[in-house]
Amino acid sequence: SQKIEQNSEALNIQEGKTATLTCNYTNYSPAYLQWYRQDPGRGPVFLLLIRENEKEKRKERLKVTFDTTLKQSLFHITASQPADSATYLCALLGGSQGNLIFGKGTKLSVKP
Amino acid sequence: EAGVAQSPRYKIIEKRQSVAFWCNPISGHATLYWYQQILGQGPKLLIQFQNNGVVDDSQLPKDRFSAERLKGVDSTLKIQPAKLEDSAVYLCASSIPSGPSYEQYFGPGTRLTVT
Numbered sequence: 001s002q003k004i005e006q007n008s009e010a011l012n013i014q015e016g017k018t019a020t021l022t023c024n025y026t027n028y029s030p031a032y033l034q035w036y037r038q039d040p041g042r043g044p045v046f047l048l049l050i051r052e053n054e055k056e057k058r059k060e061r062l063k064v065t066f067d068t069t070l071k072q073s074l075f076h077i078t079a080s081q082p083a084d085s086a087t088y089l090c091a092l093l094g095g096s097q098g099n100l101i102f103g104k105g106t107k108l109s110v111k112p
Numbered sequence: 113e114a115g116v117a118q119s120p121r122y123k124i125i126e127k128r129q130s131v132a133f134w135c136n137p138i139s140g141h142a143t144l145y146w147y148q149q150i151l152g153q154g155p156k157l158l159i160q161f162q163n164n165g166v167v168d169d170s171q172l173p174k175d176r177f178s179a180e181r182l183k184g185v186d187s188t189l190k191i192q193p194a195k196l197e198d199s200a201v202y203l204c205a206s207s208i209p210s211g212p213s214y215e216q217y218f219g220p221g222t223r224l225t226v227t
Contacts, residue, residue, distance in 0.1 A: 009152075032214065043116070043203050043218025044155065089154050093214075099145075099168055100216065102154030 002027040004103040006090060012109045013080055021075040021106045023090035028101070030092035033066055033073050038087045038105065047088075048075075080110045114138065116219035118204050124225045130192035133222045137185070137206030143167075145216065146179055146189050147203040155203055161187065162209065194226045 007022035023033070032051045036044035050057045050066040050073065057064045063076040077084050087105040094101040117136040125131050137144050142163050147155035158177065160167040163184035172179070176195070181187040191198055201221040207214065 004154075034214070041220070043205070043221050044216075045218070046215040049214060091154070099157050099160060102156070104152065104154050 002094065002101075004028075004090065004092065004094075004101055006088075006103040006106045008106055009104070010107045010109065012111065015081060015110055015112050017080055019077040019080050019084070019108055019110070021088050021090075021108070023073040023075070023103055025071050025092060025094075028071075028092055028094045029068075030094055033064075033090060033092045034100065035062075035064060035073075035075050036089045036091060036102075038089055044089055077108075080108075082110045082112050084108060085110050116204055116206055116217055118202075118219035118222055120222055121220065122223050122225075124227065125194055127196055127226050128193040130190065131194055131224065132188055132190045133202050133204075133224075135187045135189070135204030135219060137187070137204070138217055141206035141208055141217070142184070143207045143209050144181055144187050145205040145207075146187070147205065149201045149203055149221070151200070158189070191224075194224075196226050199224055199226045 004025045013019050034049045035047045038044040048064045050064045052068050061078045065074045087107045089102050089105040091100040091102045119134050144161045146158045149155045158172045159169040159179045161181040164181050179189045201223050203218050203221045205216040205218045207216045
């Protein structure tokens with residue numbers, strides 16, 4: 001069956017450290033994968049897209065990798081800050097009409 | 113630019129009652145989506161519109177859910193009759209069909225509680 005799994009429901013790290021979130025998928029061959037941030041009581045906000053032919057994408061303190069052999073994407077936040085605390089969702093192009101399929105998300109807490 | 117607007121923000125109803133949610137997408141966005149997000153889960157697509165036509169409604173429980181997008185702008189999602197398991201946040205999103213990042217812009221959602 002098709003599955004998207006994000007490594008953990010919650011991740012706690014210290015301010016200044018690098019947070020690494022994992023997204024694994026099975027039985028999909030997505031052309032691209034996206035990462036979104038969701039704060040409590042709000043809708044998801046788009047962060048980054050990485051295509052199947054790209055190994056890495058960066059935006060400020062964010063870095064995303066995409067390994068289509070391992071069927072995995074890693075999402076890194078360097079020099080993390082308490083303001084980075086949120087739930088991070090990965091989403092891949094996998095529906096019958098090319099729709100986004102979302103993972104459950106990982107709740108990141110950055111402690112000062 | 114103004115974001116995706118949704119109303120109401122919160123709704124509490126009893127099971128078997130009906131409810132309707134409204135969404136106004138970002139101006140110029142031809143594609144509109146309705147998602148259901150159950151607590152602790154990621155958003156799940158219910159229906160996708162391209163202008164005023166339905167592209168995908170394969171996961172919409174059509175015996176109780178309906179949606180329309182008249183004139184290709186605003187959209188309404190209705191549940192009739194509601195069940196306890198419909199308690200969730202209903203998110204509306206919009207996008208440009210061929211945007212460079214295929215980014216979807218989400219509204220704040222409507223939190224529905226069915227008692």
